[in-house]
Amino acid sequence: xxxxxxxxxxxxxxxxxxxxxxxxxxxxxxxxxxxxxxxxxxxxxxxxxxxxxxxxxxxxxxxxxxxxxxxxxxxxxxxxxxxxxxxxxxxxxxxxxxxxxxxxxxxxxxxxxxxxxxxxxxxxxxxxxxxxxxxxxxxxxxxxxxxxxxxxxxxxxxxxxxxxxxxxxxxxxxxx
Amino acid sequence: xxxxxxxxxxxxxxxxxxxxxxxxxxxxxxxxxxxxxxxxxxxxxxxxxxxxxxxxxxxxxxxxxxxxxxxxxxxxxxxxxxxxxxxxxxxxxxxxxxxxxxxxxxxxxxxxxxxxxxxxxxxxxxxxxxxxxxxxxxxxxxxxxxxxxxxxxxxxxxxxxxxxxxxxxxxxxxxxxxxxxxxxxxxxxxxxxxxxxxxxxxxxxxxxxxxxxxxxxxxxxxxxxxxxxxxxxxxxxxxxxxxxxxxxxxxxxxxxxxxxxxxxxxxxxxxxxxxxxxxxxxxxxxxxxxxxxxxxxxxxxxxxxxxxxxxxxxxxxxxxxxxxxxxxxxxxxxxxxxxxxxxxxxxxxxxxxxxxxxxxxxxxxxxxxxxxxx
Numbered sequence: 001x002x003x004x005x006x007x008x009x010x011x012x013x014x015x016x017x018x019x020x021x022x023x024x025x026x027x028x029x030x031x032x033x034x035x036x037x038x039x040x041x042x043x044x045x046x047x048x049x050x051x052x053x054x055x056x057x058x059x060x061x062x063x064x065x066x067x068x069x070x071x072x073x074x075x076x077x078x079x080x081x082x083x084x085x086x087x088x089x090x091x092x093x094x095x096x097x098x099x100x101x102x103x104x105x106x107x108x109x110x111x112x113x114x115x116x117x118x119x120x121x122x123x124x125x126x127x128x129x130x131x132x133x134x135x136x137x138x139x140x141x142x143x144x145x146x147x148x149x150x151x152x153x154x155x156x157x158x159x160x161x162x163x164x165x166x167x168x169x170x171x172x173x174x175x176x
Numbered sequence: 177x178x179x180x181x182x183x184x185x186x187x188x189x190x191x192x193x194x195x196x197x198x199x200x201x202x203x204x205x206x207x208x209x210x211x212x213x214x215x216x217x218x219x220x221x222x223x224x225x226x227x228x229x230x231x232x233x234x235x236x237x238x239x240x241x242x243x244x245x246x247x248x249x250x251x252x253x254x255x256x257x258x259x260x261x262x263x264x265x266x267x268x269x270x271x272x273x274x275x276x277x278x279x280x281x282x283x284x285x286x287x288x289x290x291x292x293x294x295x296x297x298x299x300x301x302x303x304x305x306x307x308x309x310x311x312x313x314x315x316x317x318x319x320x321x322x323x324x325x326x327x328x329x330x331x332x333x334x335x336x337x338x339x340x341x342x343x344x345x346x347x348x349x350x351x352x353x354x355x356x357x358x359x360x361x362x363x364x365x366x367x368x369x370x371x372x373x374x375x376x377x378x379x380x381x382x383x384x385x386x387x388x389x390x391x392x393x394x395x396x397x398x399x400x401x402x403x404x405x406x407x408x409x410x411x412x413x414x415x416x417x418x419x420x421x422x423x424x425x426x427x428x429x430x431x432x433x434x435x436x437x438x439x440x441x442x443x444x445x446x447x448x449x450x451x452x453x454x455x456x457x458x459x460x461x462x463x464x465x466x467x468x469x470x471x472x473x474x475x476x477x478x479x480x481x482x483x484x485x486x487x488x489x490x491x492x493x494x495x496x497x498x499x500x501x502x503x504x505x506x507x508x509x510x511x512x513x514x515x516x517x518x519x520x521x522x523x524x525x526x527x528x529x530x531x532x533x534x535x536x537x538x539x540x541x542x543x544x545x546x547x548x549x550x
Binding site for chain 2: 040043052054055056057058059062063114115117118121122130131134135137138140141142144145147148151152154155158
């Protein structure tokens with residue numbers, strides 16, 4: 001299977017982490033793949049109106065899969081899910097215990113332009129200290145890379161299968 | 177307790193160590209007498225003294241040896257200079273040998289310190305000993321090692337000690353890695369305040385994380401300067417996010433006909449059976465995979481024939497308690513995630529006969545209805 005080869009190769013290469021003590025090792029890529037494929041198939045089932053809304057849903061699904069695979073211990077994954085969920089359901093949810101938000105030892109000063117930009121980019125980056133922000137950013141980047149590779153491989157796989165199917169459809173026709 | 181003898185020792189800082197050596201011989205006897213009544217690990221003694229006997233218990237002879245040895249060495253001079261401080265400290269003696277000891281309070285302190293160093297291992301050179309000593313003169317004498325590094329940051333240093341320490345810094349800098357604890361080393365010419373130490377530790381942490389990020393982001397290692405690196409990182413993250421969006425658009429635009437043969441075959445080849453638990457409402461299947469990913473993969477591969485077995489509730493799902501907030505967070509998505517599995521199950525006829533179609537129960541049907549009503 002082409003996709004599996006791609007996935008395995010990328011999976012092993014992505015685990016070459018030089019600093020294992022700071023970044024926790026992610027779960028294997030296949031767990032993200034399983035989740036994402038499931039969600040993908042679901043979204044494809046529900047006959048949605050337009051490709052754009054479907055695209056939106058797929059994007060949200062991808063983000064949620066990424067966040068789930070990262071684990072609840074990561075602040076960015078929690079914040080990402082909170083954002084996604086909030087968009088789904090307008091009414092306010094009950095307040096979950098969020099010690100990171102409640103206990104703010106030092107107010108993050110928004111002086112540095114770069115720091116502010118980083119906070120905006122990384123989900124959940126508003127309430128963290130600078131140190132923590134860098135950590136979460138590194139984790140987020142790793143997850144994003146994994147997710148992008150996964151989706152790319154799926155697209156490649158499907159386009160490949162699609163082309164193969166088309167060819168197989170044509171050939172028996174020719175033979176017959 | 178200010179015995180005249182110890183003050184005498186404190187004053188004589190030139191090369192005359194004979195009175196001290198004479199004392200150490202008597203001291204040795206006292207140490208022996210102290211050790212024998214007490215248990216070896218000093219469990220009978222109160223907290224302060226307990227550690228002392230523990231320290232002294234094991235390397236007692238070594239401690240005395242060290243005393244003898246150090247008598248000849250030069251660093252003793254600086255120690256004695258510093259050693260005036262221990263005199264003023266209250267010294268808690270563990271047992272009824274207290275009557276014998278007060279005269280040797282300072283010597284006992286030094287012995288404690290030496291024995292600690294001996295316990296660490298002899299590679300702790302004299303410079304290492306020296307480094308820890310000015311610390312210990314501040315901290316209580318009886319547990320130097322565990323609190324030494326902690327106290328190092330916290331105790332304010334007097335100017336005299338700072339100068340005494342800085343003079344040896346060049347030699348000490350190289351020995352920092354031998355000791356078993358993590359500490360912040362005061363470098364030559366740098367301030368040793370609590371604040372600056374803490375700030376330096378924080379800066380080092382931040383630099384370490386920045387280096388990590390630099391390694392993650394391709395093309396960042398060549399760039400020097402924090403601002404440019406941060407810029408590059410932000411650009412990279414934005415690029416990745418845009419890529420995700422673009423790919424999702426592509427995935428949506430791909431012919432939405434049901435292409436299950438490929439997906440199912442991919443899934444069946446890639447991973448083992450999927451454990452599904454259709455609990456009420458907020459039970460999310462997937463987060464249960466987190467704590468056991470490594471082991472779960474292996475066990476799942478073993479259970480290949482029982483592919484889509486629904487009632488498979490492995491004991492691995494126990495550590496879900498810690499994930500309750502997580503589940504609450506993703507409660508809305510819980511509808512999303514377990515249901516696609518059911519929809520996958522239902523379209524099995526397209527696939528090979530691996531999957532157990534008759535396992536489709538009423539639960540599945542209702543779940544599928546819920547999925548389609550999304």
